[in-house]
Amino acid sequence: MSVTNKDVAGIFSEMADLTELQDGNAFRIRSFRRVAQVLEDLHESVTSLYESGALSDIPGVGKGTVRRVGQIIETGTCDDHRELREKMPAGLLDMLQISGMGPKTVKLVYERLGVSSVDELEAACKAGHLAELPRMGEKTQDRILKSIESWRKRSGRMPLGEAIPAGKRFLDALGALGCVERCDLAGSSRRRRETIGDLDVLVASREVAPVMDAFVAQPLVAEVLLRGDTKCSVRLESGLQVDLRVLEPESYGAALHYFTGSQMHNIAIRDRGKRAGLRINEYGVYREPTEEGQEPVLIGGASEEEVFAAVKLPYIPPELRENRGEIEAAEKGTLPELITDADLRGDLHVHTDAAEGQDSLEAMVDAAIELGRTYLAITDRISSPEKLAEQRTAIAMLQEKCDEIRLLAGVEVVIGPDGELSLDEATLREAEWVIACAHDGFDQSGEKMLARLERAMKSGLVDCIGHPANRILGGRPGAPIDHDKLIALAKETGVFIELDSDPRRLDLDAAHCRQAREHDVMVALCSDARSAAELARTEYGIYTARRGWLEVANVLTAQPVEVLLERRAARLSG
DNA sequence: GCCGTTTTCGGCCCGACTGTTTTCAGTCG
Numbered sequence: 029m030s031v032t033n034k035d036v037a038g039i040f041s042e043m044a045d046l047t048e049l050q051d052g053n054a055f056r057i058r059s060f061r062r063v064a065q066v067l068e069d070l071h072e073s074v075t076s077l078y079e080s081g082a083l084s085d086i087p088g089v090g091k092g093t094v095r096r097v098g099q100i101i102e103t104g105t106c107d108d109h110r111e112l113r114e115k116m117p118a119g120l121l122d123m124l125q126i127s128g129m130g131p132k133t134v135k136l137v138y139e140r141l142g143v144s145s146v147d148e149l150e151a152a153c154k155a156g157h158l159a160e161l162p163r164m165g166e167k168t169q170d171r172i173l174k175s176i177e178s179w180r181k182r183s184g185r186m187p188l189g190e191a192i193p194a195g196k197r198f199l200d201a202l203g204a205l206g207c208v209e210r211c212d213l214a215g216s217s218r219r220r221r222e223t224i225g226d227l228d229v230l231v232a233s234r235e236v237a238p239v240m241d242a243f244v245a246q247p248l249v250a251e252v253l254l255r256g257d258t259k260c261s262v263r264l265e266s267g268l269q270v271d272l273r274v275l276e277p278e279s280y281g282a283a284l285h286y287f288t289g290s291q292m293h294n295i296a297i298r299d300r301g302k303r304a305g306l307r308i309n310e311y312g313v314y315r316e317p318t319e320e321g322q323e324p325v326l327i328g329g330a331s332e333e334e335v336f337a338a339v340k341l342p343y344i345p346p347e348l349r350e351n352r353g354e355i356e357a358a359e360k361g362t363l364p365e366l367i368t369d370a371d372l373r374g375d376l377h378v379h380t381d382a383a384e385g386q387d388s389l390e391a392m393v394d395a396a397i398e399l400g401r402t403y404l405a406i407t408d409r410i411s412s413p414e415k416l417a418e419q420r421t422a423i424a425m426l427q428e429k430c431d432e433i434r435l436l437a438g439v440e441v442v443i444g445p446d447g448e449l450s451l452d453e454a455t456l457r458e459a460e461w462v463i464a465c466a467h468d469g470f471d472q473s474g475e476k477m478l479a480r481l482e483r484a485m486k487s488g489l490v491d492c493i494g495h496p497a498n499r500i501l502g503g504r505p506g507a508p509i510d511h512d513k514l515i516a517l518a519k520e521t522g523v524f525i526e527l528d529s530d531p532r533r534l535d536l537d538a539a540h541c542r543q544a545r546e547h548d549v550m551v552a553l554c555s556d557a558r559s560a561a562e563l564a565r566t567e568y569g570i571y572t573a574r575r576g577w578l579e580v581a582n583v584l585t586a587q588p589v590e591v592l593l594e595r596r597a598a599r600l601s602g
Numbered sequence: 603g604c605c606g607t608t609t610t611c612g613g614c615c616c617g618a619c620t621g622t623t624t625t626c627a628g629t630c631g
Contacts (some may be wrong), residue, residue: 055614059603090604128620130629163622171620215631228631256619271631273618286616291631298615303607309616 032508033067033074036100039109040064040093045121046112048131062088065292069352071539072512075101087351119145127175128168136161150176178267185223186268187501189531189568192217194268195227198246205242207235209277214287218346220571222534223501226269228287232280243272279311282329285336286310292351300339300355313338347574366574367553371586372566374403376438377463377494377526377554381408387560389422395560397432403589405438405461413455420458434589436460440494442467447483449490456489457600461592463526463554465494470504477507478514485523491596492552492584493518495528495535503532511540515547522595524552524584529569530562541576551576552584 044060047053066088067074077083078101084094099106116138123134123146137143140161143152150173152158158169195213202211208231212218215228231239240260244252253261253269260272275283286294287310301308305316312329328334333343341358345366348354357363375396380389387395389406396404406423410416420437427435438461442450449456449464456462464484469477484490496514499506518525525544527536536544536551544551553573557563573583580586 053603056603058614063603088604092603128629132628163627165622167621226631254619259618261619287631289631291615295615302615307616311617 033070036074037064037067043109063093071543117144122146128172191224198229208233218288220347229272231274232277236274239274281331282312283310285332288346290350293349296351364577364579367578369570371580374585375555376405377407377556379558391560395563403434405436407438407440407463409440443480443484447480462490463492463494464490474508478509485521492524494526495533497535501532515549518549527551527553527569528556529566530556531568534572538572538575545582550584
């Protein structure tokens with residue numbers, strides 16, 4: 029039987045929840061969670077790691093985990109998971125999803141009221157039974173009812189492409205206040221995760237009240253969830269939760285580091301500090317006193333650089349802070365020099381033939397020049413050779429008038445159900461750049477989809493595979509293709525793989541970008557733009573590339589145009 | 603459960619906020 033990394037991670041996460049509900053050891057719980065997190069982020073398949081014996085090389089994975097993973101691969105579950113499940117109804121796990129319902133409270137309502145599902149919890153609240161329990165009251169009961177309501181409406185995580193603009197609106201409003209010295213997004217939006225659970229906004233200011241007043245007065249705020257001395261949380265009409273922290277400027281760097289996370293990265297950094305006699309919290313870095321009765325001494329925290337310097341590390345960019353080897357790399361001086369938007373030279377996936385919102389070819393070219401691109405491939409999906417010839421003439425005429433940018437008469441070719449290409453060989457040979465995409469078969473097996481891509485890659489006519497998994501964030505998961513094999517094929521055939529910057533795609537994802545880098549396969553970071561404005565969404569591709577540790581050398585569209593022209597010439601002659 | 607520059611035992615990040623309390627437990631990030 030085949031299990032995915034997500035399946036295995038899910039079981040560990042459930043074991044953590046169940047152990048917590050059963051008052052298990054807190055460190056055991058954390059360990060289960062850590063394993064779940066690590067497996068979720070893993071780019072290799074957990075099954076192959078298990079089989080090769082490399083699983084235990086992963087930090088946080090010990091003997092017990094290897095044994096459980098073995099059982100899960102074999103049977104779909106493991107002894108501990110089964111035993112934990114037998115002791116408690118599965119509905120309790122849903123209740124943990126309700127904000128305000130932690131393990132203690134779930135256990136309390138289960139044992140005292142017999143409540144074992146969200147529906148029953150709701151009924152108990154409405155009947156006023158919850159408020160009768162110890163340490164519970166009317167307010168708690170109301171809050172939980174509200175939480176159930178928003179849990180039901182909740183649509184999951186928000187794509188980064190929606191979260192960043194929402195965050196920027198808060199930054200613009202707060203940054204305009206006279207008392208605000210600095211403000212930034214923190215949390216997973218600063219780490220540029222592809223989806224965001226909630227937004228974290230950090231402000232450096234000596235005055236708290238005016239900042240919070242402005243924060244809760246923002247136009248899209250639907251509800252104020254809490255408001256304390258330094259911290260305030262609101263829920264927007266979209267359901268997105270936004271958390272604000274206001275800090276003294278002296279603490280700002282320490283706070284920015286702390287609230288950027290990830291949690292695993294923070295734990296590792298603090299642990300490192302602890303071993304050097306330092307205490308690191310959101311207010312600063314402190315040297316622990318050597319004698320009884322002395323106070324810790326503040327030694328830094330105004331900037332993130334000071335925090336890293338205190339633990340003898342160079343600055344680690346937020347996109348890398350996942351405790352996935354960045355601390356070790358920083359220590360060895362081998363952190364990547366991450367690519368930036370300014371490094372991009374070209375764009376190789378651009379449509380001028382979209383049905384609506386269509387900008388002219390000229391407008392697209394002007395916008396590309398404005399963005400500093402030196403080459404641009406027009407890759408419309410045209411199936412008639414006549415229309416293609418027509419477009420080539422238009423591109424050639426435009427090129428005549430303009431020498432700031434090299435225009436390539438490209439094409440997007442569709443990969444059919446059996447891997448056949450939607451255009452004939454002669455037409456494809458005439459094109460200057462061919463990107464091939466599969467646009468259907470979302471529910472196909474990974475093997476079937478990979479076989480389609482393989483046939484296209486081995487045709488000798490294709491330069492690049494576009495959005496290989498063909499996923500839509502929050503829409504469809506994408507084909508479960510074996511990226512190990514895809515990347516090996518790319519290496520073998522010299523075909524590039526695209527990182528599609530459409531914020532709903534971000535495909536390749538960051539983990540697979542990193543994998544491509546490790547195998548020395550160049551990624552074509554493209555906009556897949558349908559309008560002039562969308563050319564700039566390479567911003568999101570760059571975020572993903574950075575999370576995937578990519579440098580200039582790993583990105584085709586950060587290379588001079590000759591690199592791809594030479595590869596294509598070699599392909600067509602060989 | 604995992605780990606080791608105090609390595610096979612003993613420690614594991616740390617603080618804010620709320621509601622229900624008379625000093626704090628539970629939750630969250």
